[in-house]
């Protein structure tokens with residue numbers, strides 16, 4: 001991609017996107033594009049390259065009905081609804097609701113308090129999500145931020161010895177365990193839902209298929225333990241790696257406003273939601289793009 005006005009923190013792409021870095025490690029804000037309109041292949045390619053390099057792309061002030069959200073997302077790959085179909089929008093099933101709002105029967109209209117622990121979306125699938133796009137419709141004026149950790153930067157900060165050792169290991173990602181352990185406030189998974197998501201193993205260091213960079217791929221919310229290790233010792237290692245990767249210098253914290261679309265790369269970042277007061281309504285819409293099976297390929301010396 002050729003940028004015309006390049007400096008360290010902001011530049012403009014050939015197609016006129018204005019890109020501004022949000023932190024040293026992860027995240028950019030992109031201005032100068034209306035996501036509700038169809039984009040040509042070159043604009044899509046520019047966004048993809050900026051997004052893959054930075055891990056998180058923030059677009060503010062977007063007016064994005066569910067169908068437009070779906071259509072923008074579909075520029076980047078095949079969309080998958082959540083494994084739990086109960087929160088997918090009936091008239092646009094690729095879009096999932098996240099909300100604390102209740103319907104007339106007192107049931108939540110969306111997933112509430114989802115993803116409060118550090119995770120990469122759907123890492124418990126053999127082919128986890130490549131990217132997710134979350135749009136703010138109603139956002140509490142305080143709380144309910146989303147934090148993102150840059151896993152390229154976290155990997156780069158490891159010693160060469162640790163990088164080499166971790167690259168030999170696999171994390172065990174386990175959704176039924178996650179549900180039983182952390183989502184005790186929710187209606188539990190049915191046996192059919194559990195059967196769809198047996199534990200899977202993925203490399204602890206994954207190679208980004210587009211950029212070739214190495215990223216840590218572990219998060220305490222969905223990675224239960226490390227394969228071929230004692231369960232507790234593996235769990236301890238998962239928690240320690242999560243703490244390492246989420247030090248302030250690797251994290252961008254997004255404060256939501258209605259009209260924000262945040263597009264993150266699940267292959268090179270992890271994220272978590274933060275608490276908020278239920279006197280506020282929160283309504284978000286999310287799409288998820290199917291990814292490839294994670295792999296590790298050693299960097300060329």
Ligand SMILES: [Fe+2]
Nearest residue numbers: 115120121271
């Ligand atoms: Fe998530």
